Amino acid sequence: MHLRNGAHGYGVVTKALHWLTVAAIAAQFGVGLAMDLDDVTDRAEDRLGAEEERLEEGAEGRGEAAEEQAEAEIERREDALDARADDAAGDVVTDVVGGDAVADGLSLPELHVVLGLSIVALGVVRLLWRRATPLPPWAEHLSAGERRLEGGLEKVLLGSLLVVPATGLLLVAAGDDWLPLHVTAQLVFLAAIAGHVGLVLRHTVLRRDRHLARML
Ligand code: HEM
Numbered sequence: 001m002h003l004r005n006g007a008h009g010y011g012v013v014t015k016a017l018h019w020l021t022v023a024a025i026a027a028q029f030g031v032g033l034a035m036d037l038d039d040v041t042d043r044a045e046d047r048l049g050a051e052e053e054r055l056e057e058g059a060e061g062r063g064e065a066a067e068e069q070a071e072a073e074i075e076r077r078e079d080a081l082d083a084r085a086d087d088a089a090g091d092v093v094t095d096v097v098g099g100d101a102v103a104d105g106l107s108l109p110e111l112h113v114v115l116g117l118s119i120v121a122l123g124v125v126r127l128l129w130r131r132a133t134p135l136p137p138w139a140e141h142l143s144a145g146e147r148r149l150e151g152g153l154e155k156v157l158l159g160s161l162l163v164v165p166a167t168g169l170l171l172v173a174a175g176d177d178w179l180p181l182h183v184t185a186q187l188v189f190l191a192a193i194a195g196h197v198g199l200v201l202r203h204t205v206l207r208r209d210r211h212l213a214r215m216l
């Protein structure tokens with residue numbers, strides 16, 4: 001078993017770092033989007049609060065039966081909203097992070113920050129490791145153009161591991177006005193991932209070159 005990269009291909013350290021990063025990024029996008037759903041739920045709760053007041057006021061002074069009816073209606077709507085919120089946020093986090101324990105222990109935004117900082121740490125370790133170990137020879141089947149493209153994409157991918165969390169930290173430190181920057185950085189990252197995975201799959205699936213096996 002080779003720890004370092006070399007003429008044989010990628011070593012286990014590079015492979016472990018690569019797939020750890022993929023898992024952390026997938027979880028982070030899941031949590032980020034679930035936080036967004038949380039916002040939607042918050043807005044729905046505000047609307048429900050206003051409607052409840054209206055129902056209570058409407059029933060006031062119209063006898064006990066009307067008041068009871070209004071209460072029952074309020075309860076029904078609250079239950080429906082709870083169920084929707086559970087479906088929306090709960091499912092995503094449970095699916096992505098792998099258990100209620102995590103969701104119960106940390107709030108989604110906390111989880112998002114902790115994962116984000118782990119991604120920065122992974123990015124730094126990957127950059128240091130890349131300097132400490134040679135890159136393996138190129139996969140033979142890649143054309144000169146594809147090698148240039150892959151080289152460029154890898155720079156954007158590694159850079160994103162630092163830049164995307166940095167825009168997240170900026171958002172937390174300087175306020176919501178910076179959300180568009182965080183989202184733009186994510187989109188650039190996603191585009192680079194799409195290009196990278198597309199290139200790998202193009203050879204693996206379409207040309208049957210076993211390109212993916214280089215990283216497995
Ligand atoms: C690679 C790292 C990261 C990824 C992939 C990521 C991804 C996301 C995603 C998908 C969203 C939902 C926004 C949308 O698209 O509408 C989001 C929102 C957000 N992220 Fe990140 N994020 C990362 C790192 C961070 C870090 C390190 C922080 C803070 C220290 C952070 C803070 C936030 C905040 C405050 C929001 C706004 C939530 C809201 O108001 O809806 N992010 N992120």
Ligand code: HEM
Pocket residue numbers: 014018021022025130138139154157158161193196197200211212213214215
């Ligand atoms: C499911 C998604 C992914 C698949 C299938 C995949 C597959 C691969 C494969 C097969 C290679 C070897 C390429 C070669 O030398 O021929 C590779 C290398 C690489 N991948 Fe990915 N990858 C994925 C996601 C990512 C993500 C999210 C990043 C983000 C940082 C990334 C960053 C890199 C880098 C930087 C290399 C060059 C080796 C290194 O310096 O570690 N990959 N990937």
